[in-house]
Amino acid sequence: xSSDQLLAFEVDCHLFKDCGFQxxxxxxxxxxxxxxVGGFEFNKPMLLxxxxxxxxxxxxxxxxxxxxxxxxxxxxxxxxxYEFVRRGIAREVMGKKxxxxxxxxxxxxxxxxxxxxxxxxPIAQFPVSxxxxxPAGLAVVVWITYMTVTFxxxxxxxxxxxxxxxxxxxxxxxxxxxxxxFISNIFxxxxxxxxxxxxxxxxxxxxxxxxxxxxxxxxxxxxxxxYATASFAMTVVLTVFELFIQAxxxxxxxxxxATYLSQALEEAH
Amino acid sequence: MMNLAASEAQxxxxxxxxxxxxxxxxxxxxxxxxxxxxxxxxxxxxxxxxEAIEGGIEKAEAAQAEAQQTLExxxxxLAEARHEAARLRQEAQEQGxxxxxxxxxxxxxxxxxxxxxxxxxxxxDRRQAAQSLRQDVGxxxxxxxxxxxxxxxxxVARQSRTIDRFLDELEGKAASAESSGAAR
Numbered sequence: 506x507s508s509d510q511l512l513a514f515e516v517d518c519h520l521f522k523d524c525g526f527q528x529x530x531x532x533x534x535x536x537x538x539x540x541x542v543g544g545f546e547f548n549k550p551m552l553l554x555x556x557x558x559x560x561x562x563x564x565x566x567x568x569x570x571x572x573x574x575x576x577x578x579x580x581x582x583x584x585x586x587y588e589f590v591r592r593g594i595a596r597e598v599m600g601k602k603x604x605x606x607x608x609x610x611x612x613x614x615x616x617x618x619x620x621x622x623x624x625x626x627p628i629a630q631f632p633v634s635x636x637x638x639x640p641a642g643l644a645v646v647v648w649i650t651y652m653t654v655t656f657x658x659x660x661x662x663x664x665x666x667x668x669x670x671x672x673x674x675x676x677x678x679x680x681x682x683x684x685x686x687f688i689s690n691i692f693x694x695x696x697x698x699x700x701x702x703x704x705x706x707x708x709x710x711x712x713x714x715x716x717x718x719x720x721x722x723x724x725x726x727x728x729x730x731x732y733a734t735a736s737f738a739m740t741v742v743l744t745v746f747e748l749f750i751q752a753x754x755x756x757x758x759x760x761x762x763a764t765y766l767s768q769a770l771e772e773a774h
Numbered sequence: 775m776m777n778l779a780a781s782e783a784q785x786x787x788x789x790x791x792x793x794x795x796x797x798x799x800x801x802x803x804x805x806x807x808x809x810x811x812x813x814x815x816x817x818x819x820x821x822x823x824x825e826a827i828e829g830g831i832e833k834a835e836a837a838q839a840e841a842q843q844t845l846e847x848x849x850x851x852l853a854e855a856r857h858e859a860a861r862l863r864q865e866a867q868e869q870g871x872x873x874x875x876x877x878x879x880x881x882x883x884x885x886x887x888x889x890x891x892x893x894x895x896x897x898x899d900r901r902q903a904a905q906s907l908r909q910d911v912g913x914x915x916x917x918x919x920x921x922x923x924x925x926x927x928x929x930v931a932r933q934s935r936t937i938d939r940f941l942d943e944l945e946g947k948a949a950s951a952e953s954s955g956a957a958r
Contacts (some may be wrong), residue, residue, distance in 0.1 A: 530786075531786050533785055533842060539942065545792055548790065548793075550793065553794045554796055554800045555796070555800055557800070558800040558803050559802075559806055561804055562803070562804065564808050565807075565808070566812065566813050567806070568816075569812040569813075569816040569819075570811070570812065570815060570817045571813050571815075572818070572819030572820075574790075574819055574821065574822045574823045574826055575823075576819075583816075584816065584820070587816060608805065608808050608809035608813050608814065609805065609809075611808055611813065612804045612805040612808045612809070613801075615802050616800070616801050616805075636786075636793055637786060637787055637788065637789045637795065638789035638790050638791075638793030638794040638796075638797055639797040641789040641794060642789070642794040642795075642798045642801065643797065643801060645794075645798075646798070646801065661832075669941055680890070700787075703786075704862075707786065724877075744908075746915040758891065762930050
């Protein structure tokens, strides 16, 4: 049995039957390839990522490709989402200077959100962003943009100062602070940006899996069924919670990107 | 457990290159379509909407300003009309008063004329009456005296002198009686 085919109800193992609980683990996040082309393995997260891309583009294409001054319902919803990122994130964090980065922030927000949303979409039920490769790729994009903007705005020396020397502090502090800032801004930031998203979605998926598998596992006896009911209720609650976390993490990812870029745009003092 | 084998094969914190590439391609497509097509389109629509709304507000403001101006004009015209009316009334009153005064004066004048004419007429009548009376009295007296004396008093000159004297005496008496009456 390969790891991705191991669904909860395929293990005929129940409470009080002298067999252990099949807890979800790392294997829940590894999928056998759907097909292989010359060593390139196409798996389920890839498929979901591509379908997600198509879904985002379909939705916004339908809403925005022929925009009307008096919007229809679809355009109104899409506009509300767009305005949320444009005003709520870009303008709020970066001000007028952020207008150039609105396309990046908007794409990031909806792409991340879509990857997260897969966690609770029936049949798919897997957050693509819980595979580190996707958040890592996005973090690299953000990092490259961050560095480019920093050095383009401030020049090389100014850029280094922007990254390593926060202004307005007593001089001895810089001995300590400069290396910390250097490591923090250049290495830690992209890493945490990727890992924060990954870990949240990973943990969320594990939680839902635990209660889903447990629901199945505890069925059978009367007492076990009572437990299973409680476990199922938890699954539902966690699913709703995840719905919230998915949007929140997409928001956090985008806001942090905006914060980094806004810092990069700051003139060195 | 075969699951453990899988977990050993791959740490969840190590990205796999094919997945990174697919993720970047997917994101790249999203970014490209948003940046090149969808966001410019919707921004244009949003700008147009803002302009339409602002244009509407401007139009409304213009209309309001025009209405205000018209109202002011009407007020000014109304005030002018009132002023004019008051002036006309004043004038009419003055003219009326002048007319009345004039008419009164005219009436007065006419009355005086009439009175004066009446007086003159009376005087003329009286004079005529006195004249004819004098002749008649003279004739009657002469006739009477002639009849009484029995002789004809044909000497006209003498007659008239005598009569005149007599009448003058009568008049003198009458005048003295009148004056004495008036004194009394």
